[in-house]
Amino acid sequence: MSYSESVEQAISNIKQQTVLMQRSLNNRKLMDALKFTSTMLTELRNPRLLPKQYYELYIQIFDSLTILSAYLVENHSNGHHLADLYELVQYAGNVVPRLYLMITVGTSYLKIPESPREEILKDMIEMCRGVQNPIRGLFLRYYLSQRTKQLLLPEDDKDSIEFNSQFIITNFIEMNKLWVRLQHQGPLRERDQRTKERKELQILVGSQLVRLSQVVDDNLKLYKIEILPILLEQIVQCRDVVCQEYLYDVICQVFPDEFHLKTLDSLLDTSLQLSTEVSVTKIILTLITRLNGYIERVQQENENRDESNNIFQRFWKHLLKLNEERPDLSIQELSGIILGIMNLSLTWYPDNIENLNRLFSLVAQKCKDFGEEKTSESESFMVDLLTAQKLEVVKDFPIYYFNLITQCESFRTLLTLQSSSSQMEVLTKIIDSFLGRLMGTKQQTRNKDGDKSQLLITSKTQLERFLAVLEPMITHKDTKKENDEGNDTISREFTLSIYQEKLTKICHFLMLSLDKSTFKTIESEIELLLMIKNVFHKGGKNIKFTYPAIITNFWRMIRKCNIYKKRIPKKQIYYDNLIKQNFKYISRCINDMFNNCGKNSVDTIYKLNLQNAALADQLSLVDISYDFFSEAFSVFEESLSDSKTQFQALIYMAQTLQKTRSLYKENYYNSLIVRTTLHGSKLLKKQDQCRAVYICSHLWWATEISSVGEEEGETTDFFREGKRVLECLQRSLRAADSRMDNVESCELMVEILNVCLYYFVHGDEQTTHVGVSYINGLIELIKNNLKSLRLEEEQRLSEIDTTKIDSDNETNTSPYNKYNYVMGLDGTYIKLGNVNNSSSANIDFKVKDMKINDMIQIPIKHFDRTCEYILNQRDIDNRFKTVVI
Structure with a gap:
């Protein structure tokens, strides 16, 4: 047959x-x-x-x-x-x-x-x-198992249960032997094929353990004493990797969680006896997953769990023993087990940070043992471990990170042992979680009392630990910028590092997280702010990015002191002294920026001095305000050498001074605005001189600030000297007239005319000294200059055989006038797009193809718009009827 x-x-x-x-x-x-x-x-x-x-x-x-x-x-x-x-x-x-x-x-x-x-x-x-x-043999015994399936059901009779279980165990042992033997069939070159075939047949062996779990049912004693020892012995003795991994996994899967809790030590000890090629990580994670599922189910069903067995402690001992017996295991080989035990601890004991401290301590020691040899896999694991991003059990990362940072010393130690890139990645994720909480982008969780959970710094120690964790980012140097020789120094220095940006934001987060019940006084808040400042100082040149955030918080303290001073008149002297002390701290911050960063931060230092001066003026601290203005002038005179930067700096100075009020006393204001105007008149370029001086004319003609309650016609103590206004306009006109470029000269004159019209509208000739005669004379001068420009334009048009343009007609008929052009305050030409296109979004600041006729049109059009304004004003103000256009 x-x-x-x-x-x-x-x-x-x-x-x-x-x-x-x-x-x-x-x-x-x-x-x-x-x-x-x-x-x-x-x-x-x-x-x-x-x-x-x-x-x-x-x-x-x-x-x-x-x-x-x-x-x-x-x-x-x-x-x-x-x-x-x-x-x-x-x-x-x-x-x-x-x-x-x-x-x-x-x-x-x-x-x-x-x-x-x-x-x-x-x-x-x-x-x-x-x-x-x-x-x-496997299929024969599988057939025996299938045929006896309904004959070996769980029974109340103890003897029957034991016999049935013994029958299944015997069949399982024989099937397992046959399954392992299959690996050694055939030639060695087909070993991989045999392994594949064995994995196809593994379900036949696993089915015996499924049947065994059904027969045992809930008989823990039988399982613990008679069944599990035999099964574990078979797993150890077979010395086969595929068999050991599969059967250990099946045992974890098919028997109840309660059984695993009671026999956990045996399961863990057996894992240490397996072949060195077995993935211990895989089998331990399977066990942890089952136990985590058990505790989640118990909590959902409101059952009492057994607290006598410390599950973490048992896994911790297993991990230590594994590390002791297998010192050759690398960090990445232990990574899965460590993350799994970490997940188990957070599931069973979410508030126990000491458990995590132990794990981090062990990993830190492993890092020291392996020295500087780090692979991409190990670095990836470290990031996963330190951030816990892959652990779904963590529901509120800001709270989790806050507890780690403030309570877990080993976390900080382990972080410092990582590469710079890994540290930055970890810190970035941590800071982002805090900023998400700060900005309200993440849903707030609720604690047991029903209040929103908060991140509150309750002690100096907590803040110190928090800052210690941030230190790698604080001292981090952007090597890319340092090696980028293709860019000039200024462009590199003004590129804000993403890490420094996060530090500035975290500074505000820390100050907003202070527990007001602990730090009740402003002095205590200032003390903590100084702690942050001192740590940020370790960043060296990076303070040009981080110190402005410190200074901003000092401003907040100053304003808070000013509010308390008004509420508590008895402590006015105390708060006055505190405000002055804060300004001194700010001054030290600015000095540190200059000493550490030099000329690369002068623009920031200049603006900070002006902002401090403005704040001091608002608080009527005249001497302090004057000192900061003086410091700003020192920076301007000693460190700002670029003509464009000087012009912009003077504009900012004029804007700040124009809004001051307390400096009117003791002639401080007058000396400062004179100094500003003189600097403007000494700028390198004539066009800059012209614009700076006519802008400075506003310093002698104060306007109302509605936010402080001033109102035109009601407020009587405005600083206004019309004679000096006229002097500035005349000096500005001389600078414009001396400009060799006739196009730009005309443009500057039109700009001066607009300023004159401003004073003509907002005052009278007796106060502003800007009258009709002066305006008419300026208009006549502009007309004469524009006439020469039109002659030049006609001459160019005739050269290309075009129709002569009548000087009284609109200039839009020029074939060159395809685009609208304007001139910026810095003298650059700006193309606004096609005239026939209503959209002005197409703006080009780098005009390369501009022709002379296009340039001529700029002052002509500007003057036409000004004349149109004068005509419109005649219907409102009869004085404009005397203006000749």
Whole structure:
């Protein structure tokens, strides 16, 4: 009796023999049916079948044998006694058909009440030893397991439970041996193929443990004393990597969580005895996942959990023992276990930071042991460990990070051992979480009392620890900018590093997180702000980015002191002294910026001095305000050498001075505005001189500031000297007239005319000294200059054979006037886009293709717009009727 040559032929033969068997059973010819069945079973003897092919045939045969089994049970009392039949089938010629028939008849006999249950079960499992071929033996014993599935249900009888479990364990052990033996079949070069085939068959072995868990049910004592030790012994003794990983995982999956809690030490000890090639991380994580699922279920069901067993402590001891026995394990090899235990600790004991401190301490020691050798994998793990981004159990990262930073010393130690890039990545994620909380971008969680959880700094120690963690970012140097020789120094220095930007924001976060119940006085807040300042000072040149945030918080303290001073008149002197002291701190910050950063920060220093001067003026601190203005002038005179920067700086100075009020006393204001105007008149470029001086004319003509309650016509103490206003305008006009570029000279004159009209509208000739005669004379001068420009334009147009443009017509007919151009305050030409296009969004500040005729149109159009304004004002103000245009 032979087997088929192919799987298709085998399936066809099985189907054919099944039909013949059914026909014989219908005719009550049992012997013929057994003969056809035996022929069918011969197909399972084919040694060339792959596991998948064997399984396909097995399914077909299993269905056929099920038909035979049903017939045997039904006809047991009708002449086919199963006891006799059980002995008869064992005379079959081939062992595989013989054992399949024996199991089919034997399991059918077990369904009969009077059958000798234990004897038959023992006999069948013993007889299965006759097949030692791995694949055939595995499927044979799997068949035995399937046929006895309904016969080994959980029972109340203790002896029955023990027998059933022992039967399944015995079958499992034999199946496991066969499964492991399969690895050593065939030539060595096919070892990988054998491993693949084994993984395809692993479910057959795992099914025995599933059956065992069903039989044991909730009998913890039986599981702990008799079953688990045997299973773990088999796992250790097989010394097979695939087997050990799979079976350990199955044990963790199929038995209840409560069992694992009671036998945790045995499971952990066994993991240390496995082959060194086994992924300990994988099996431990499986166990941790089960235990975490248990505690979550217990909490949802409001059950009392057993606190007598410290789960973390047991895993911690296991980790230490593993590290001791396997000192060669690298950080990345331990990474999964450490993250898993960390996840377990946060799940079971979310408020216990000491557990995390232990883990970080161990990892820190491993980092020291392995020295500077870091791989991308290990660095990636460190980032995951320090940020806990992959742990879903962390629901509120800001609170988690805050507790780590302020309570976990090993966290800070481990962070300092990482590479600069890893430190920056970790700190960036941590700071982003805090800033998200600060900006309200993340939903606030609620604590047990129902109040929103807050991040409050309750002690100096907490702040010190927080700042200590930030130190790597504070001292971080942007090597990219340092090595970027293609850019000039100024452009590099004005590029704000993303890390320094985050530090400035975290400064505000820290000050807003102070616990007001602990730091009740402004002095205590200032003391903590000074702590932040001192730590930021370690950043060296980086303070040009971070110190402005410190100074901003000092401003906040100053304003707070001013409010308290008004509320508590008795402590006015105290708060006055505190305000002055804050200004001194600010002055030191500015000096530190200059000493550390030099000329690279002069623009920031200049503006900070002006802002401090303005604040002091608002608080009527005249001497302090004057000192800061003086410092600003010193920076201007000693450090600002670029003409464009000087012009912008003077504009900012004029804007700040124009809004001051307390400096009117003791002639401070007058000396400062004179000094500003003189600097403006000494600028390198004539156009800058002109614009700076006519802007400075506003310093002698104060206007109302509505935010402080001033109102034109009601406020009487404005600083106004019309004579000096006129002097500035005249000096500005001289500078414009001396400009050799006739186009720009005309443009400057039109700008001066607009300023004159401003004073003409907001005052009278007696006060401003800017009267109709002066305005008419200026208009006449502009007309004469524009006339020469138009002649020049006509001459150029005639050269290209175009129609002569009448000087009284609109200039838009110029073929050159395709675009609208204007001139900026810095003298640059700006293209606004096509005239026919209403959109002015197309702005080009770098005009390269501009022609002279386009330039000529700029002052002409500007003057036309001014004349149009004068005509419109005649309907409102009769004085404008005397202005000749």
